[in-house]
Amino acid sequence: MEESISTAHASSEAPQPDPAALRQRLLQWYDRHARRLPWRALPEEVADPYHVWLSEIMLQQTTVVAAAPYFEAFLARWPRVEELAAAPLDEVLTAWAGLGYYARARNLHKCAQSLVAEHGGRFPQEEAALQALPGIGAYTAAAIAAIAFDRPAAPVDGNWERVIARLFAIETPLPPAKAEIREAAATLVSPQRPGDFAQAMMDLGAILCLPGRPKCLLCPLAEDCAAYALNREKELPARTPKAAKPTRRGIAFWTIDAQGRLLLRRRPEKGLLGGMMEVPSTEWRGDHWSEAEALPQAPFPADWRALPGQVRHTFTHFHLELEVWAGRIESGASPPPGSLWAEPDELDKQALPSVMRKVISHALKRGG
Structure with missing residues (x-):
């Protein structure tokens, strides 16, 4: 009709x-x-x-x-x-x-x-x-x-x-x-x-x-x-076809000290998620990461183990896939510059973007 x-x-x-x-x-x-x-x-x-x-x-x-x-x-x-x-x-x-x-x-x-x-x-x-x-x-x-x-x-x-x-x-x-x-x-x-x-x-x-x-x-x-x-209301406005979003990949380092605190790092003020807190990670790029490439970007030397599964998140211009590697650090280790140890029950006080809340949830569910 x-x-x-x-x-x-x-x-x-x-x-x-x-x-x-x-x-x-x-x-x-x-x-x-x-x-x-x-x-x-x-x-x-x-x-x-x-x-x-x-x-x-x-x-x-x-x-x-x-x-x-x-x-x-x-x-x-x-x-x-x-x-x-x-x-x-x-x-x-x-x-x-x-x-x-x-x-x-x-x-x-x-x-x-x-x-x-x-x-x-x-x-x-x-x-x-x-x-x-x-x-x-x-x-x-x-x-x-x-x-x-x-x-x-x-x-x-x-x-x-x-x-x-x-x-x-x-x-x-x-x-x-x-x-x-x-x-x-x-x-x-x-x-x-x-x-x-x-x-x-x-x-x-x-x-x-x-x-x-x-x-x-x-x-x-x-x-x-x-x-x-003109019977064209469903056709307009016309839109230029969108280009397919590329996928970037990285590794997030779920770092816990002997007191159970989580290492967080502040992102640079300018750029994506500027000034927000993050679980430290490698840079995000198109290629997959090998262990030899990823470990130099870890915040500490540790016995890192990959947690099952991935964290997926979509930004305006790209999809992101993050592996999460978990490692434990001895008590007393000072956080790297721009980082801090966060108490688990105070994470809601940190300026964590959605993608990092996904990382935290994923790590907790996977035994991080």
């Missing part, structure tokens, strides 16, 4: 959206169907820039479901930006652990400190000034400007991209289409209620204008949508 309805709406001519009418229909829909989110101000409330900023940083590359408990935990611990700025970076990284993309946490802390030092703890209202802060790019600046300060701005996230690509039947595949989509989005920015309009576009993409199976019959913008008129 759905296909026959979809075919019936096909037209050889795509509509040209009327921005004013489109905005009115979308805002009316939003007033009835807006999502209730922990960081979103209620209709009678004024949006808190700190809440908007914190949520937008957390939502980068992360789902609403995953981000919500972290947002609430951060607010409970650091209710204001001044308190976040004063927190030790290690505490912020530990609170962030599990959310991924840890450069966001480091930039979050730097941004909080910049806001306090340079702006008295107040967020600038203009996009350009917001972009000058650490970790705030064009999208996040537009989101804060629109949602927190009601400035006309187009925070084009993945939901906006999908809606705009369909509204204008943009043929260029993503990601090359991003500039074209931003240009089209700018023509729709609302001079009235721009914050609500920005969030309405996000909600429309999250609730109705879904990937694969958009719910066009319920959409308030169906009559404006070129892709719907």
Whole structure:
């Protein structure tokens, strides 16, 4: 039945959206169907820039479901930006652990400190000034400007991209289409209620204008949508095929001393998982590791034994496979530079990324 309805709406001519009418229909829909989110101000409330900023940083590359408990935990611990700025970076990284993309946490802390030092703890209202802060790019600046300060701005996230690509039947595949989509989005920015309009576009993409199976019959913008008129809503936005992710391999050294403490090492500040704690490992590379290659990278000489199985983890650009080798060290051994002995019952206080929590779980299950 759905296909026959979809075919019936096909037209050889795509509509040209009327921005004013489109905005009115979308805002009316939003007033009835807006999502209730922990960081979103209620209709009678004024949006808190700190809440908007914190949520937008957390939502980068992360789902609403995953981000919500972290947002609430951060607010409970650091209710204001001044308190976040004063927190030790290690505490912020530990609170962030599990959310991924840890450069966001480091930039979050730097941004909080910049806001306090340079702006008295107040967020600038203009996009350009917001972009000058650490970790705030064009999208996040537009989101804060629109949602927190009601400035006309187009925070084009993945939901906006999908809606705009369909509204204008943009043929260029993503990601090359991003500039074209931003240009089209700018023509729709609302001079009235721009914050609500920005969030309405996000909600429309999250609730109705879904990937694969958009719910066009319920959409308030169906009559404006070129892709719907052309019966192409399921094809757009087009995407450039993704290259296959390579696999990297390494060996993690599960090192226990005579007191049962675990050796942890801090990763370099810059780069993947920067500043986080890890179970020391070899470098991660495409080739498998031989014993002769791996042992020089072990933190101590020891009688290393390979634990059964592997730890697998996927990052944005590659898959990782880690073997875990276990070794015991005599009491009194000083940790190498940049490392420490961690008590087993205090590992939750360490800034351990998800992949290292997997390593720890694997080692404990395999008798490490």
